Amino acid sequence: MVRRTSANTYLWCDRCRRSFAHEEVSDEACPVCAGAVRPVGKFEALARGFMANELTASDLRSRHRQLIRLIWTRNGMGEQYYRVIAPDVPYNRFEARVTDLLARGAEEGWVRFVLPPAPSADESAYRVEFDDEERFVHELAALFAEPELAE
Numbered sequence: 001m002v003r004r005t006s007a008n009t010y011l012w013c014d015r016c017r018r019s020f021a022h023e024e025v026s027d028e029a030c031p032v033c034a035g036a037v038r039p040v041g042k043f044e045a046l047a048r049g050f051m052a053n054e055l056t057a058s059d060l061r062s063r064h065r066q067l068i069r070l071i072w073t074r075n076g077m078g079e080q081y082y083r084v085i086a087p088d089v090p091y092n093r094f095e096a097r098v099t100d101l102l103a104r105g106a107e108e109g110w111v112r113f114v115l116p117p118a119p120s121a122d123e124s125a126y127r128v129e130f131d132d133e134e135r136f137v138h139e140l141a142a143l144f145a146e147p148e149l150a151e
């Protein structure tokens with residue numbers, strides 16, 4: 001039997017249903033909920049984590065959002081939109097707001113993100129398509145309150 005040292009165990013929180021590395025935990029308390037944690041083997045932590053969906057939705061969500069941002073800003077498109085619209089916000093906030101708008105568009109069905117079936121070196125395989133470009137232009141204008149473009 002393998003001795004359970006900090007090198008080969010993780011600390012498991014029953015309440016949060018996830019594991020932590022020893023260095024993330026002090027006083028044997030979960031860094032998230034402050035509940036008690038107990039050491040489990042690496043394999044057990046992994047298996048339990050999978051069962052508890054340790055790949056948390058928030059992590060997937062933020063990476064999904066990041067992917068959307070990378071797709072619509074690629075080839076300098078982000079900067080080009082920024083120059084054309086000339087919004088009264090710094091570029092990074094512009095980027096975040098347009099990313100949110102496109103995510104909403106995708107949810108509502110007037111924007112589509114096209115991905116290759118597997119990760120590809122061909123960047124053109126990743127693209128955003130508009131079912132309704134007018135809608136996008138209007139939403140974009142409204143987002144940054146351009147009086148001459150907004151309806």
Ligand SMILES: [Zn+2]
Pocket residue numbers: 013014015016017030031032033034035
């Ligand atoms: Zn916890």
